[in-house]
Amino acid sequence: MSVAIDDVDPPVDGTSKPGRRKRVLSTGQATSRSLSSQPGRIIVYVLMFMWTVPTFGILVSSFRSEIDVKTSGWWKWFTDPSITLENYRRVLSSAPGDDNMAKFFMNSLIITIPSVILSVGIALLASYAFSWMKFKGRDWIFVAVVALLMVPLQMALVPLLQLFTGGAHIGTVTIFPDLSLTGTYIGVWIAHVAFGLPFCIFILKNFVSALPKELIEAARVDGAGHGTTFVKLVVPLSVPAIASLGIFQFMWIWNDYLIALIFAGRDKAPVTMKLAQVAGERGNAWHLLTAAGMVSMVLPIMVFFALQRYFVRGLLAGAVKG
């Protein structure tokens, strides 16, 4: 194990001798220390720069006029700066033209929020059952759920579409009625929740089963049944996991194009479909694409920063020893 010796200023409390002291660091501390050193910092800055440049380019392009975007690269903006809000105006205007983003934005919200709530909620209930309830075949069912993670989305699209449009029948017996779910929000929700559950259950089960067993037992001795234990104990203590999974699910569903394309239909199309349309159908309208892309990024970024606060480390501090 590598160690580093560090020069430390003495604490300012009047009790220690003056002068600097040496301190031995662990590997982790040493790594963080070397990353903060001059060469380490430079490498980190370079990586940051490389990763941010494309997004920055789009941002700059979104403020340039159509002609500028189509005739020169965005870096030319530094030598020949000019700002126009025409792209944003076209994209955000309330005129019922095809360029208007507002409707698609709404559709994205209507698709994403219930899907996230449903998938995380159901997964939380399932993870509690898999972790703290005893029933026959529990571990096998969990293995089956996790195994579903390996089923590619694309494989299930056609069967699911058939299910939505015709229902499922064996002979004359109806297993699933024909609800005509294509082109409805409900169909999209079902698809997103179904495809997202294996991952959500897997993540949440790992977290919920790591809660101290004594806590659940103490609640049991205090008189809490499964319901009370779930609501009053597991959910509050799972907030960090719920928050991070929620962010993940939100990003995934917001950015999804395939499920929306197959199940949502034109009038319920989310922002992703609109962006594809702007780039694809109109071919050469990429000045609008940049503005539309920026606009569609706003909400996920807001969600991320809002929920980041809930990554409370040490939430379980004080509950159990060690």
Added chain:
Amino acid sequence: MAGVTLNSVNKVYDNGFHAIHDLDLEIQDEEFLVLVGPSGCGKSTALRMVAGLETITGGEMRIGDRVVNDVEPKDRDIAMVFQNYALYPHMSVYDNIGFALKLAKVPKAEIDERVRKAAEILELTSNLDRKPGQLSGGQRQRVAMGRAIVRQPSAFLMDEPLSNLDAKLRVQMRAEIAALQRQLAVTTLYVTHDQIEAMTMGDRVAVLKDGYLQQVDTPQNLYDRPVNLFVAAFIGSPSMNLCEAQLNGSELRFGSRSVALPDSLFAARPALRGFDGRKVIMGFRPEDLEDAAMSDDQDAAHRFSAQISLVEALGSELMVHFDLDAPPVDSGDPDAVEVIGEHATGVGRFSPRSGVRSGENVEIALDVANMHFFDPDSRLAVWG
């Protein structure tokens, strides 16, 4: 208030492991009974079966007059204090203590009264609004106790509640818990691996090993008349000195040394005569040894000489480690230091005024009347 009775209770796990064998234990009403034993002896399993957190494979469990084998923990009228406290981290101390009462739909005013009373007994009143994360180890321990007290149960069940506290705090809390139990007069079943806690806190102590009950008795009786080798070595700190010996008439020979046993000793242990001419296991406690120069007993037949390997000065006494050339004996305690080598070693507690030094060959006086003898085959104590 009620007693707890275990009748031939057995616990067999799904993988076939037989954890508890035919445990018969009766805890009297208001009694403080300590379950003690080395790691893996089944004491926590037994406690959890009383709590209802483990199923009972065989036998009968009663709390009061009720058979509770299949009764849920919350309906057994018991309260448990866990080793790791198990406090609800997102709730205040007040809510932690009052949680069970809230679930039982006790009126708010009564909850408030009972929580505040418990907090007062445990000196937690100024901490009622804080969360467990803001408290010290000892305070968290008290909150865990408060949670149990406030329910006014028929029995307290405590699973090694002091093992996570530092030594000084442990000594203080030991006394507090014992005093609290006397004050509240609630039947208590207390599990620990620490035999000092067992001896100082229990009205009676039950010693377990490998799922079998070895002996249940008052602390003094366990110390004076252990029923077998394991109990003899387990109770008492430092452990009883053990080695193989040969009995010839009234001469007890161990290695190259011997002591003479008085008739009074045989009178107190009639069965010992049956070991004449045979091997027997002898045991003598460190506190029954003394530097011969300082001892009241001037009888040379009650002395032996030994080479001192180490002297530890504690201030109040000297712990003197010495070598014997007799064969050592394994007491069967899995937590004890492994017996290696062919010769036994011993420890004596000498007066602090003794001038013995490490490396010296010293005469050691032995209080032969307090010696213990064990059958080498059955490992049972030899008495009548």
